Amino acid sequence: MKAEARVKLSEWLVTLPSFVWLLVLFLVPTVLVFAITFKPATPYGGIGEGWTLDTLRTLGNPNYPAIVWRTVWLSIAATALCILLATPMGYYMARVSPSRRRLVLLLVILPFWTSFLVRIFAWKVLLHPEGMLKHALVSLGLISPETSLLYNAYAVLLVMVYTELPFAILPIYAASEKFDFRLIEAAKDLGASSFRAFRSVFLPGIRVGLLTAFLMVFIPSLGSYVIPDIVGGPTSEMIGNKIAQRTFVDRNLPHAAGLSALLTVAVLVPMVAITALRRKENPRSALIEEGV
Template sequence: MRKLSKAINEMIISTPSLLWLTVFFLIPTVSVLLISLHPADQYGNIMSGFTADNFKRLMEPVYMKIIWRTLWISAVSTLVCVVLAVPVAYYMVACRESVKKCLLIMIIVPFWTNFLIRVFAWKAVLNPEGPLRHWLIQLHIISPDTLLLYNIYVVLLVIVYTYLPFAILPIFAAADKFDFSLMEAAYDLGATRRKAFFKIFLPGISSGITAGTLMVFIPALGSYVIPEMVGGTSCDMVGNLIAERVLVGRNIPEASAWASVLLMVIIGLLGLRLTYIIINNFRFKPWDNGKV
C-alpha cells in the first residue's frame, strides 16, 4: 500500500516536466532524424517515402570542406579554452575566499551577457574604423589595408571568447575540490613544480577537464552566429548551412540531414563520455576519495 502511494507520488511530481520534455524535446529531436530520411519536393517540403539522398549530398566536396572546417575550428578553440582555463582555475583556487568569489562573478557575467552583444562588442573592437586597427596601423604592426574582421582567426577568437567560461567553470570546480596536500607530498618526495603540476594536479582535475572540453566542443560545433557575423561566407560552418537550408534556401529534409549529423556526433561524444565514466567506476583513484 505504502509502495503504491509512493509510486503515485512520484508520478504526480515527475509527470509535468517529463511530459513537457517528451513533447518539446524528445519528439522534435527524434523527428529531425526521421525527416532527414525523407525525400524533398521542389519546394523543399517533406515528401513521403524513404531515401538516403540527403546524406549522400553531404558527402560532396563542397560540404565535406565545411564539415572539416567545423571540426577543426571547434577542436582548436576547445584546446585553446582548456589550455587557458587550467592556469586560471589554478590561480583562482589559491586566492582568498572574497577574491575567489569576485573572480567567479567576473567570469560568469560575460557568460550571461547577451550573446549577440558579446559578438557585437568584438565587431566594435575590430571594426575598420575601430580603435584597435587604428593603433595597430600607427604602431606599424599591420599595414593600412589589412582588415581585422572577416577571417577565420577572428571566428576562432570570438568562439574562444564566448565559450571560455564554459571551460573555466567546471575546471575550477574540480580544482576547488583537489587536495593540494598531494602536491606538497610530491614536492617532499623530490618532484619539481613542473612535474607535480603535470603528474599530480592535471590528473587530479581530469574530470573537470573532460567536462570543460565537452562543454566547449559541443556548442562550438553548433556555432552559427559567430561565423556569420565576424567570419563572412568563407568561414561558414555546419550551423550556417542548417540555418540557410531552413530559413533561406528552404529544404527541410536536407536541413534535417545536417542537423542529424551534428546530433549524431554529439550523441557519440556523450556516449563515449558515459562509457568512460562506467569504466572508471571500477578503477581506484585516491584523489577522488572513491567518488566518481
C-alpha cells in the same frame, strides 16, 4: 525490502519531471529531425509524402568535406584554447582568498548579464577596420594597413573562445575547489618540481572538470551558427550556417534535417566515447556525478 521499494519509487518520482522534460524537448524533436531526413522535399519548401533515401545521397555533396573539416578544426582549436586558459584560472580561483574568489567568480559570469548577440557585435566594433585596435596594431607595426581583423576564420575562433571560456572555467574551478592541495605539497616534499606536481598531481586530480569543460565547449562549438555568420568571412562557413541556408534560402527542409542529424551524431560520438571510457575506468561512476 519494503523500504527499498519506497526509495526506488521516490527516486522515480524525483527523476520524472526531468525525464519528461528531456523526452518532450529533446528526444521527440531529435527523432523528428531524423525522420524528416527520410522525407522527400517539395519545391515550395514543404515536406512531401512517402519516404526516400534521396537526402542521404545528396549529403555526399563534394563541397561538404571542406566545411566539415573547418567546423571540426575550429571546434577543436576553440576547445583547446579554452581549456588552456581556463586551467590556470581554475587553479587560481581555488587557491585565492574567499572574498577575492567571489569577486573573480562574479567577473567570470558577468558577461552573461549582457545578450550574447550584443557581445558579438561589440567584437565587430572592437575589430572594426577603422577602429582603435586596428590603428594601434598598425602604428606599432604589427600588422599592415590592409590586414583585416574581421571576416576570417581567426576572428571566428577568437570570438568562439571569448564566448565559451566561462563554460570551461566553471567546471574546472569546481573540480579544483574540491582538489586537496596538500597532495601538491606532498609531491614537492617528494622532490617534484612545481610544474611536475601541477602536471602529474593537479591535472589528473581535476580530470573530471577537464572532461566536462571539453564537452561544454566542444559541443556548442560544433553547432556554431551566429558567430561565423556575424564575424566570419566568405570562407569561414560552418555546418550551422549550411543548415540555416538549406532551411531559409534553399527551402529544403529534409536536407537541413539531414545535416542536423549528422551534427547530432557527431556530438553523440565524443559523449558516448567519454562515458564508455569512464565506465571502463570506474564502472560505478556516471558522467556528471563527481563533476559540477
